[in-house]
Amino acid sequence: MQSPHIPVLLQEVLKIFEDVDNGDFLDCTLGYGGHSKALLQAHEKLNLIACDKDLEALNFSKEFLKEFQNRINFKHMSFREILSNISTQNLRGILADIGVSSLQLDKNDRGFSLNSDFLDMRMDQNNTLSAKEVVNSYSKEALEQIFKDYGDLTPVASMLAQKIIIARSQKEITSAKDLYQIVGNTKLKGRNVPLALLVFQALRIEVNDELGELKQLLESIEKANLKNCKLAVISFHSLEDKIVKNTFKRWEKDCICDERAIKCECGKNHSIGKILTKKVISASKEEISYNSRSSCAKMRVFYFR
Template identity: 50%
Template sequence: MTNPPHIPVLLDDVLEVFARIDSGIIIDCTLGFGGHSHALLENNPNICIIGIDKDAQAREFAQNRLQKFGDRFVCVSGGFGEKIGEILDTYGERVKGVLADIGVSSLQLDSPERGFGFGSDTLDMRMDKQSSLNAQVVINHYSAYELQRIFRDYGEIREYKKMATLIATQRDKKPFESAKELSEFLQRHFKNPRIHPATLAFQAIRIEVNDELGELERLLKMAGNLRGAVFAVISFHSLEDRMVKNAFKEWGKSCICDTSLYKCECGSNHARGVSLTKKPKIASPDEINQNPRARSAKLRAFAFKD
């Protein structure tokens, strides 16, 4: 694999958000195949990047792709929710930027053996192939009540009870063995004129398998301690975007008094910084034409005070 197998989304917007950073370290929390990191390193010869990824295949490709930058690039194995704290503890105020592209890469989606796609002959969906939890375990061994929870909370599926019940009934006859089998089963029982009937279910299962919202929650908790840095997140569905939007709103509050108080008593100077994106940045029609998967991407950015 010599050519980049994944097109980085909202690349121009990412470069613009970090354009004022002229030195120090940028943490790429979701390194993937190094698209964003490559552009950032090329655009600014005075920054270093620490890239984090739990996918061994992605790390290997990114390391080969970015080796020309020498010691300006360091690759870290693991989930960003876990590793971000360690990196911030080590490098402190040298960290001037943090980027997280919270999505599945094109290669993961398009590789049948990874089990993310509707036509895959496996049922996996692990970003970290060393993890013990995969989609087959979720579908075939979670209780109907647990399936309801993930379809309701992570897929925001209206008919979450029906979906969980049908899957539980079917697997008792014969366990699901492939993503193709599961997607065809859902397509027979559910109709959606806008998207494939299995889309939201697959999203929910993937989030559960990879603890995606837990990772984002841990990242936001640690990011709240940044000083003099730009923090940017690219999200692909409403659950993630809502978490980021709410965090930015909280960080931007000047007054932290109880809302029941008649007037401010805290001094109203507690804002940690300002949001750089009143509305999220979204892909242009040209970008969507070149990369249809960019159509649901949203970029929000926040600048922390020193």
């Protein structure tokens, strides 16, 4: 049985967790099981907690990972909830791949791609908010803010929002294809990514509360008071990576006094671990050559001592 998704940075992930030989391993974003299968094959004494809010992906992976079923506990939920629903006592590794899977992008009825006949973009199809609702019901000001905050489209955010408002006043926007035609495929000066892709990214982040979920995951991990555990987070755009980078820096700091303080008064014992990736891990040229979607992947790793 083949997975429809190529896991990014697979060899790098295996290298990071090569010394995690036993205990529990949490895959926060199981997807189509690529990372988890490789880890289970490499570590015979490792038990997997497999979490995903996409029921279609979860059901696929139950079959894909069937040979390891006695070592897996499947959880259908958002990764923002997972730490409060499992025991963390024996947790030795955590992986969170925050990207959209290839199947989600390619499958027409999921409405993620520019050429889809649908306009959905929900990772969890039980959620009520879809891209169709955002595009057809949000105010001009709300759409403009989304494009600024999540698409880095400040110079053209107002224009894009107005285009959508005008188009939907004539006819409801029901497909990604229609939205693609409305937005157009030009590029901002100095940017290599087409406007349409940035608009779709912004809508996807809004629909799935991606940044909020990431922040809540990191907060729940911090509160879990983990010991002897590695955390690897793979992100795919700068907003996510910035959250991860800044959180890891804060976790590593011994002193949390105000920078204007003349001397330390906090005791300098607030660090909960160590950043293992002083330089972010990116895909190799070889990987990008056979999986172009890995070109944006960035992995950062933290160790809770």
